[in-house]
Structure formats: C-alpha cells, structure tokens
Amino acid sequence: SYTKSKGPDNSIVWTPIAVAVFLVAVATLCKEQGITVVGICCVYEVFIAQGYTFPVLWDTTLQILMGKGSIPYSMLQTLLKLIVLMFSTLLLVVVRVQVIQSQLPVFTRFDNPAAVSTTPARQLTFNYLLPVNAWLLLNPSELCCDWTMGTIPLIESILDIRNLATLLFYFLLGYLIVFSVRYSGDSSKTVLMALCLIILPFIPASNLFFPVGFVVAERVLYVPSMGFCMLVAHGWKKLSSNGRLRTLSWIFLALVVFTHAIKTFNRNWDWESEYTLFTSALKVNKNNAKLWNNVGHALENEKNYERALRFFKKATEVQPDDIGAHMNVGRTYKNLNRSKEAEESYLIAKALMPQVIPGKKYAARVAPNHLNVYINLANLIRANESRLEEADQLYRQAISMRPDFKQAYISRGELLLKMNKPLEAREAYIKALELDRMNADLWYNLAIVYIELKDPSEALRNFNQALELNPRHKLALFNSALLMQESGSARLRPEAKRRLLTYVEEEPHDANGYFNLGMLAMDEKKDTEAEVWMKKAIQLHHCFRSALFNLALLYSQTSRELEALPVLDELLRFYPDHSKGLILKGDILMNQKKDIKGAKKCFEKIVEMDPNNVQGKHNLCVVYFEERDLIKAEKCLVETLALAPHEEYIQRHLSIVRGKIMALNTAGQSVPPKEGALTLPEQKKIQKKKKKKKKKKKKKKKKK
Template identity: 80%
Template sequence: MAVVSWKEICLLTGLVVGCYWNSLFCGFVFDDVSAILDNKDLRPTTPLKNLFLNDFWGTPMSEERSHKSYRPLTVLTFRLNYLFSELSSSSYHLLNVVLHAVVCVLFLHFCRLLLDRSTSLIAALLFAVHPIHTEAVTGVVGRAELLSSIFLLAAFLAYTKSKGADHSIVWTPIISTVFLVAVATLCKEQGITVIGICCIYEVFVAQGFTLPMLIDTLLQVLRGKDGFPYAVLQTLLKLIVLIISTLLLVIVRVQVIQSQLPVFTRFDNPAAVSSTPTRQLTFNYLLPVNAWLLLNPSELCCDWTMGTIPLVESLLDPRNLATVVFYAMLSLLAYHSLWYGHSSSKIVMMALSLIVLPFIPASNLLFPVGFVVAERVLYVPSMGFCVLVAHGFKLLSQRGGLKKTSWLLMGVLLTTHAVKTFNRNWDWESEYMLFTSALKVNRNNAKLWNNVGHALENQNSYERALRYFLQATRVQPDDIGAHMNVGRTYKNLNKSREAEDAYLIAKSLMPQIIPGKKYATRVAPNHLNVYINLANLIRANDSRLEEADQLYRQAISMRPDFKQAYISRGELLLKMNKPSEAKDAYLRALELDHTNADLWYNLAIVNIEMKDPSEALRNFNRALDLNPRHKLALFNSALLMQESGVPENSLILKA
C-alpha cells in the first residue's frame, strides 16, 4: 500500500477549504435549530450525564416523542463549540469543514488498499467535492455523519492490520476496531455497519475467496472430506469476534431506546403507513432515486418528505422500470465481484460493501425511518460510489485513444462538482434561502411551503407568511400543522375569527372518537397543540372560558403527560377563580417537570390567591433556586416579604 504523502493531504485539504469556505457565513438552519439553538444539552448549566440520557435533539430517550437517535459524542462536540463560541455559527461550520477534510484523508488511505496512487487520489478528490455532501458538511447536524465516518474508516483501517506476517491473528488491531466501532455508533447509528465491511474484506479480499470457492470449501467440510485449513480457522475466529461484538452493540442500542421505535407521522414518511404493495414498491423505488442523486446531483433538496416523491401504488407504474434497472445493475456488479478473483472484482466488492451496508439502516427496507430521502445519509455510501467511478476511469484511460478524453472528462467532472458544491453552500445561509431553493426543485411538499412561511414569520412578515401557509394547505389539505400555522398567523394579524376557523379545521383532522368503539391511535405530540392554541384564542372571551377548559381537558385525556396543557389549564382556572383546581393542575405539571422555574412561580401565585403566603414564599424561593434571575419571582417575593414583615436578607443574597 502506497503511503499518503503530505502533498496529497495538502491538496485534499485545500480543495475542501476552497469548496466550503463560504459555509462559514451560513447560520443555523432547518434541523440545526432543534439540535443547536433549542438543545439545552449544549449549555454548561446542563449536567454532562444528560448527554447520555437524551437523544440527539435533547429529548429524554424514555419519552415517546423522542426520535431515539442516540448520538451523545456528536452532541458533546456541539457542547465544546458552545463552550468556545456559544451560538456563533461560524465556529460550528468551521469544525465541520475540518472534519470533512479529515474524512477525505482517511478515505484516501482506504483507497490505497485497493487502487493505485493516481486512481485512489481521483476517488478521494471526487469525494471531497461531491455536491451530495453539502447537507452533511454545511448543515451543522451533518456532523453526526462526519464523526461517524471518521471512526468508521479508522476502525476499518485498524482491522486491516489484524493479520501478522506469519498469518497469525494480531489481537490489538481487532480490539481497536471494536472500540472504534462503538465510538462510531455513539456518533451515529450507521457506524456499526463497518463490522460488515470488515467481514467482507476479510473473506473476499484478505483471504481471496470467491463465492464458488467459499461454497466448495464449506461443502467439503460438511461432507467430512477435509477439515478447515488453518488460515480459514483463523478467519472464522476473527469473524466470530466481530459478529459477537456487533450483537452486543445492537443489544446495548436496543436497551438504550428501550425497545421502542420512534413515532413518525405519515407526513414524514407516507410509504411507511401504506398498505402492500404500495409500501414495498415505493421503498424499492427510493433506491434508484438515491443512486440518481449520486450520479446526477444537479437538483438537491433539503427535505424530501410528504409529497415530494408520490407513492408507487401499482405494478404498472413506469417508475418500477427504474427499480428493475437498478437491481439489474446491482446484480451484475455483485456477480462480477463474487464470482471472479482478480483485483478488479475485489475493488468492486469493497465499493459495493461501502454503498450498500451503511445505507441499509436508512433504506426503510428493514424498519421505517423518519424520512423518505435524506442526502446526508449518502455521505458514506458515496465513498463506494467514488471508488467505482475512479476504477471505471482507470479502465477507460487504459484504452489507447481514450486516455486524454478520460482525463478531460474527469477534470470537467471535478470542476463542475466543485462549483456546484460552492454554490449550493449559499443555499444554507438562511432558512428563507434554503427553503426557497428547495421549492425550485419540488413544489409538492407542503412542509417546504410551511418552512418558508416560518422563515418569513420570524421576520415578522406575517402577510407574506400567510400566503405560504395557505399554499401548504392547498398542496396537502389534510396537513394539520399547515392549518395550525394559518391559524397562528391570522391571530398575529388580529383576525380572530379567521384564526378560529383555521384551528377548527385542524382539530377536525385529528383522530375522532367513535361512539361505542375502543381503539388506539398514535398522535404526533405537536399536533395536540391545536387544542392549546384554540383554547388560548377563545378564552379571551370571558363567556367561553368553560369551552376553553374543555379543550384543555380533551388534550390531557389524549396525552396525560402533556405538560403544556396542564400549565395553560392552570392559568385558565386561576382566571375562572378556581385556585384549588389550578393548584392541582400545576402540581401535575411539576410531576412532569420539577425543574421549571416558571411552574414554581405560577404555583406561588396560586398560593397567594389561596391566602397561603408562607407556601407562596417557599415556591418563589424554589423558582429562584432554579433561576436566580427570574424577575417576576424576585419582585413578587420581595413584595410578599414586605407585606408579611419577613426579613429580606435571604432574598438579597439570591438577587
């Protein structure tokens, strides 16, 4: 294996910086908002242990609304960013660019195991500039892919050193491999798939087996004609260690998510809730869609959910032809790599393992995931794609009259990809730019219309936002969230009647109670806010307070752990002069979240209404223990002390 030179490292690093330097001017957009801006796990005041108890978005793994994405080491790097620069987005983007450069160098090391010096460099250069990576590199949440890829490649490179000069097993690299796999998995779940890549490398590359040879060896052993050769026994032992390690990691992973898959709505992944054969036809069609994005990354989109890709509902759908062609090509490549023992087949074998295995967890074929297509999950599979392209380029350039033409084509490909990547980065500068660029690719996704509306709403441009929200309801009439957005915007425009009508439409789309029938249904937690929003709107009218209370109680009946419903109901009950019931509502909310300073403050206000100043003072102090700068608690506590004649020394210390 040729050693990677400093010149090659500098070339790759320079190319990455050239393609991605403008990403440093981008802000936090899309999923970054939830993972960075709204994630309390990044704050120094949050205990470090919370990173290992919560999911990627800061939600406790035990809660149903958790996405079950357990990536504590990735969140730890976000926390380090916050420690140095708080919420300055440029530092987060800079670290992503650095990590991408590291992945490119490690990938070059990987390619050197299979390809010659120039071909491996071509593969690494193509990987460095491929536009499909903009979501993983320029989107801050894509760091999960970057970190996982670093440890995935490091684990594989460590494993390649597990064979001694006398063909004995060297255990230190294997132990390192298992450790690095575990670390990769703590960065993102797909890191565990490198175990499969190591197994394929061991059998078909290191040991040089072809599928016919492997079958013949197994048959001879089963017939008792011969025992396993020593080299084969060594291989089996290594594979057993890898497989057992994988099983242990899977068991731990299942325990972490408490044996529950996350809850996704049909808007996130319409095919997941479709019947046979629509579900199977659609999920299989998504494979050639992803392959086409690698081949032709000209139209990239940040969100492929909802109606972006219409369901494949019939065998007569012409899109099934793309599925057939994809499987035919995959089968031909697999046949070439499994049946022949020359170097080309080994290259194809390893390329296919990189394409297929890391993609399987995101393919929807084994279990549903929360998206239809996500460009950032193609980060590792694109490595295998780049190996295939570079290998094809080498074969083409070796043909006499095609050498200059092939080099010219490769130069054009690298240049156009680099320019596309650089320009695509600007789309991530702001949410408005990102989602409007997505609408140029796809106008059938209501989520995109909603997100442009949200971006305009954040700029207080409510009239323009309303137009986008209304278009979302036209694109997807049964989208509860879109109607809720319309209602909220009408409220911001002081159009209460129109707001109520929009909320009522959203409420009518919620699962309805069927008299005389019992059934269970799963409701997206954010959709339950329609009851809160509607109740908050109508309780402005004193004659409709009971109606508002009924809505709060309905939300609680649908989800007994709905904290906000208890809080809002407590405020209403206080307004209705029912302090005892308001106290019960706040106590129930505190059972769900006892670290909320506002809740202790609200409870103290109820205590004052119930003529219990000593209990009120205790609850004000609890609020101040949690948030020493809680202005309302400070003011009311001081006022209460003054009225009751209690010394204010303790309060002064808190202030």
C-alpha cells in the same frame, strides 16, 4: 484501526478490534448509521484481509457439511473475529433500543406516504426509491432539503414506467455484487469495498426493516457517497489506463470536477438562510407542503406575517389534509389579530385529527406536535372571559388523548388560575412535575399558585426549587425576592438583595429590579443607597409611579422636604390623581413652605376624588383651622370622625377646635370664620361709622 487487527503471522491483534468497537459505539451514539461500520469490517475481514471469494467459501462449506474436511485454522480465527463483532453489534442494538424505550418514533403519513400505503404501492415505491438515491449520487443537480410528503408520487401500478428504473438498478447492482464476490483480483476487492460503503450505511434508511420518517434524505447519502466516489475513481482508472481513452478520460474528469465545483459554489448561496434554502427547494419540487410551510416559518421568524400566511395557505392547497399546515395558518391569523379566521383554521385542523379507537393507544397514531391544535385553540378562545370553560374542555381533551402531554397540564394550570381555581391549578402543575421534575418553569408556576393560596412559605420553597434547577431564572429571582421583602423578616433581606442584584444583571433595563433594591435599602435605613436605586429606576422609566413617590417620601423622611417637591411635581404631572402624592405635597407646603393655599388645593382635590379619604379630609380640616375658620374646621372634623370613629388623633383635634370655639364664646367674641376676620367689638365700631355717614348725607340733602 480494524485493518491492523491481523498480525504479521496471521494472528489476531485484539487492541485494534477493541478500538474499532469503541469508535463504532461512539459513532452510533451520534447517528444510528454508525453501527453499520461493523458490517463493513466483517466484509473487509472475509473478502479483503483473508482473501476469500464466494466460490471458495461455498466449496469449503460444502466439504465441511459432507464431512470431507475440517474448518481451516485461519477460518476459525475469522469466525472468532466475526463473533466478537456481531456480539458487540447486538449489545449496541440492545442499548439503543433501551434508549428509545422499545418504541419507534411516531411518524405521520405525511412524512413517508409509502409507509402507510397498501400493497403493491408500498413495495413498488420503496424499491423505486433505491434508483432515485442512486441518481442523486450520479447526478446531484436537483437537490432538495426535504423529500417528504408528495415529493415523489406513489407507484400504484406495475405498469408505471418508473418501474423500469428499479429493474435497471437491481440489474447493475447484482452484476457488481457478483463480480466483486466471485473474483479475487484487486479490481473486484475495490468494487466490493465500494459496494459495502454504499449499501450497508444506507440500510437503516431503506425502509427494509422499519419505516423511517422521510422518503429521501440527502444526509443519509454522505457515507454511501464515499463508496460511490471509489467506484467512479476505479472506473476512471480503468478508462485512463486504456491508451485510446486516456485523453478523453482526463477531459471528462476535468469536466466533472468543474461542473461539480460550480454546482457546489452555487449551492452554498442556497444555504445562506432558511428562507433561501427552502425557496431553492421549491424550485425543485412544488408538491411538498412541508417546503411551503418551512418558507412560511422563515418569514414568520422575520415577523413578516402577511407573506408567511400566503405560503401557509399554499401548503393547505397542496396538501389539504395536512394538520400542521392548518395550524400554521391559524397561528399566523392570531399573530395578525384576526381571531375569527384563526379559530376557523384551528377547527379545520382539529377535525382532521384521527378519531379515538377503543382499545388502541391514541398517542401511537398521532404526531405529538399535532396535539398542539387543542392547546392553540384553547389559548385563543380563553381570551374571551365567557369561553373559559370551553377552553378548559379542550385542555382536558388533549390530556385524555395523551396523558403524558406536559404542555396541556401547564396551559390548563394557567387557565385554572385565571378562573380563580387555585386548588385545581395546583393539581395540574403537580401532574406536570411528575412528568418533568427538572423543569424550573413548572416549579415557578407552582409557587405562583401557592401565592394565590396565601401560603407564602410553600411558595418560597417552590421558588427556591426553581432556582436550584436554574439559578438565573429571572422571574423566580424577582418574585422570590419580592416575597422575602414582603415578609418583613430582616433575616431574609440579605438573600433578597442578592437575588435582586442577580436579577438586574440578567435584566439591566428593567426598572422594577432597581426599585425593589431601593425599597430594601429603605427597609434597612440605608437612605443614600436607597436614593441611588430609586434614581436608577426613574432614569430607566421616567414616569415610574412608585419610584417617584418613594423617592419623594425618602427625601421627606430625611428632612429634605424641599428636594421632595420637584419629585412630587413630576409624579403629579404624570399621575394628577395620585392621592398619597397629593397628601405628601400638601403636608410639605403647609408645614415647610407655609403655603396654606397650595396645601388646600392638594387636599381639596383628594376629597373631590374620594370624599371618604380620611387622611385627605383630616388634613383639609387642619387647613381650615390654620385659616381660623373654626366653624368650618369643626364641621369638617365631625364628618371625618364619622368616617373613622376610632381614630384618636381626629377626636383630639376636634376637642382642640371646640375648646377654641368655647374660649372665644366665653370671652364674648364671635367665632372668626376665617383668617383675618374681625372681632365683635371691631364689627360694632364699623357699623357706628356707617350710621354716622348716612346721617351726614341726610343733613346735606335738607340744606339743599
């Protein structure tokens, strides 16, 4: 676009310039290197479009300074273009600084060891990295996905042999720059543009203006490789134009293309997965702890914790002071349920953390992810109920080091709930929300706190806030619907149903969603719909305790007691001590099937499990009454009334039993102890018959 900014009459065409500036802005938003295109445009304008050379510019400048001439009009046009381009660049830089809030990213000494080294190691190493990058362009054989940490040892002495590579690089670069700006031929212009594409996009990654988070990064060589290819192509063109070297140049070109094609093909297999990528990097460099960690992460993602642990341990051997490596070891031990070893690893990582320096911001000197060592250690030890206070101290320590550490507030809120401190938990979550009000999980957690505080209306408000941010937040959908259902408000039931239906769309294999839909339908007297939902819940979870009981209860309430019995049998097969199930089964057996013995077994089991179960004991009393064992029924009801002295129905039944007993006594009959017992006259007749038989036996003996 920018190449069209010069009109046929050497006038300025502003549209291509505006388009170029817009594209530079878009490129900068994608990657910081995009802003360097402005520098390339400036070089193109001066040396290519206007055709100036350095000697011409130098002579013109001297004449103007000495007052021997004025600025040519064409040069004024060039200056105007350059001013527009530079102003646009400055504006983009200001915007970029505002985006990062005037703070550079936090890097550790492991990311770029040279950046924290002393003089002269810092300068010597940074300068040596330039020929290293040039060598990667010239011979991209030993490629590595990560060049941080100990990949390239520091140059700590001027006598280091690697300094010769730095001197050779600067000599060749200086020669090419002088050649390109001194002469005006096509060859020099080609070399100049190639150098611009190599040098300018590389400047942000060169550590010249600010430290970066890597030693070498192959990705920053993508644009410079375009300039390098231009140099190679230009050099090959020069060679091939020589008659004696033409054949040889073609052979070398074919060889380069063939070898690079083979390398590209083989390299594709390295990128098959994270594991293959990082293991291929270890073939190039075994002194980078980050690579060992990354192989461990790849294995960890595959749940291969034993192998992952070996790589994480190797990382700690390669870089003993790497906090992240020790954290990885601790996390893997935790996944292997080896809590003691996990705690030891976390404590090592914690001991390696930088010490707090009075008057200096701690957050500026430590990588944010390293603070997770406090969170991980606290999460580990809080599994022990006796160490909850110790875990809380770790969370508070992390917060004191970085007051905007959101995860520390979240984890501390969870712990405080576990410690039955909902008010403090609420404060922790409110602080976290001040840092991130768009986090649906935080609003959900705060709602749970309000449930603990017995404030359902505020809990529902926070659930609703979570759902505004994330309409398909599964836990908020389910728990808010449950809260609406428990409120008993008929007005809230349609919304509760809508949320549960959305929940089962998200979690189609969770039986709880279908069960609660069934309970809602029962509340609305939609028995057929309730039956469908309950059966769906049981289908997904065949031993779903609540679903089995409520389906049986539904059958009982809709006069389908006999259909309820097999459901109750299934319930009691899985949960033989289910009191309500036993009561319901006993009622059905006694009232519908007239199976007094079966009902009695159910009620006796309830009383055996819980002698203070009023309903079970009362029903057993009714069984005694049905068996006509009035004395036992009376005694049973007296005991039951002692458990629930204000229950009117027990008093009424006791009065009925006592009335029966009194009526029998008034009639001169003994109280029958159980069903089928003989009356008093019948008992006397039997006794007379027994006496007669005894007399007959005595007479026979006398005759003998």
